[in-house]
Amino acid sequence: MSLIKSLSQRDRVFDFMAPAESPVDVRHGPILYMEDVTVSFDGFKAINDLSLTVDDGELRCIIGPNGAGKTTMMDIITGKTRPDQGQVWFGTRHNLLTMNEPEIATLGIGRKFQKPTVFEALSVFENLELAMTADKRVLPTLFARLDGPARERIDEVLEMTGLAEQRRRPAGVLSHGQKQWLEIGMLLMQRPRLLLVDEPVAGMTEQEMERTAELLTGLAGKQSVVVVEHDMGFVRSIARKVTVLHQGSVLAEGSMDEVQNDPRVIEVYLGESEEAA
Amino acid sequence: MWLTQPFNERSTQLFLGVLLAAMTLVTLLHLVVPAGHPLHVNAYTVNLFGKYLSYALLAVAVDLVWGYLGILSLGHGAFFALGGYAMGMYLMRQIGDRGVYGHPELPDFMVFLNWESLPWYWQGFDMAWFAFIMVLLAPGALALVFGFLAFRSRVTGVYLSIITQALTFALMLAFFRNEMGFGGNNGLTDFRDILGYNLRSDATRLGLFLATGVALAVGYVVCRAIVGSKLGRVCVATRDAEARTRFIGYRVERFQLFVFVVSAMLAGLAGALYVPQVGIINPSEFSPIFSIEIVLWVALGGRATLYGAVIGAILVNYAKTVFTGVMPDAWLFALGAMFVLVTVFLPKGVAGLLAYRFKRRRNDADAQEVTP
């Protein structure tokens, strides 16, 4: 009987599902706080004693050679990967290590994956509609209707991402750059406090890169943004503070000029290019 | 309102229009055209059409989960059969003391097995309302438990298809056993009447045919309403990028469970309408092959359109009727050949062909709209 009971409660409202009731506490500065985080895959430490702090409203760039652990770091923040040890806090109130992926997403952490994944069969508009902050339980979703403010928000995001013209087209036919913007747009629909963006400009034309830079710098201040990127020119054009990851931990941190002149950073990048040569 | 939304869609209007026209035509040709006339549709054929329509409803149920949710269920025959058994139990109880053994309460096979009294799970099936609720509830409950376990542990893709096959196979073996109390090998049969109407009369057959048509229409509209809602878009999103859907905050497994249960209930309804028309329900409806066949109907008709499933179910079963009449042994080969031909030449099924023509016409219309 108790099984049936628990089944019938599948759609009960969990406290943490109601975003308004869980304001992220950033009175003490950082919106993201990671300390001594370690993750190993079969003995290999992809993240090794990583500590990192991101302030509220900051636009932070993370760079580092392939395999440095950048994507894994985002996996940890978003609850996809559980660290073996360490602390990860969102503001001072939310211990992210006790939460699962949807909970973390609902709390206000949006993530753009390395490979753009939009819902190809749905239109641009519908992609944004699904991503919107809303009651995402089954029955409310079944009966959901778009109200005025929701439409306005979608229009607003369509404008911000420059996709207004494409609203009715299936996302599958968009260009690579447009898909990336749509994905960022989908994140914005959730009004996230923290945006994690993995390699946004990979494969983009110069022009598209410029637009992306505008988009991201325009977001900073209103929300915190963490960008992982390989393209140094792009990083230089948007970054105020750069963190260099290497072998799963922070190698250097500071302005673009500072880190580029850091001998350890030079060594890591030169070492890599020698290997490649 | 949510359920009336589909009535604004062209495709739904068209579908309902065609269905209604077909039902009217068959009724007229059966009732008005005299028996000797070449255009007369006899009761046997009406009955056959009714059977096709119940298969069509079953195919719609499968398309809902396969086409829109990406869950390839190879066990929907189980839900169909459960609905059929629920109806069969009602029909058995309707026989009353008119059975061979004349027992006022026990069906013949129970008397034959020397059972003293009705098992608890046969209670209540003498009441139509109870049985009709069970038609939906029994498959729904099975789908709920099965889906809960499967989706919670994120079993999807081929693995899910395999365990749905296992599910229906296990049920087939169980229902074969006499001790289960469902008539074993022979199943439930020798029905006499439904809601007081003689099942062997032409009027009842026509009534069942029409009822099945109405059920198909209702099932279609319900599915369209689901598919056209935001929930339907979440389903498509899940089908194409499950992790991403989960990531933007949808509890994917709950959506899967909801749609799976709705689909199972529709399959049960289809089974319940099928049984009085064919006059028997036995464990062969649980056979894994049958469930695979259903998927072939949908594939042939065209996935993720709903009307394609209807077309596929009717076409294939019509072909099956013709073939098994002419060359019974060749049927499976013919089915295989049809499947291969359609996959090669019409990858989106018969519906893909229709949609293509429609779209072209609509694009022309749009173009005219733009140019003043």
Ligand SMILES: Nc1ncnc2c1ncn2[C@@H]1O[C@H](COP(=O)(O)OP(=O)(O)OP(=O)(O)O)[C@@H](O)[C@H]1O
């Ligand atoms: N699930 C996993 N199982 C095993 N090893 C993994 C797993 N995920 C990541 N790794 C390993 O951890 C290391 C860090 O990977 P990660 O993807 O975080 O690097 P990255 O900094 O994002 O690199 P890139 O710049 O190429 O995207 C790599 O060596 C990778 O092979």
Ligand SMILES: [Mg+2]
């Ligand atoms: Mg990476």
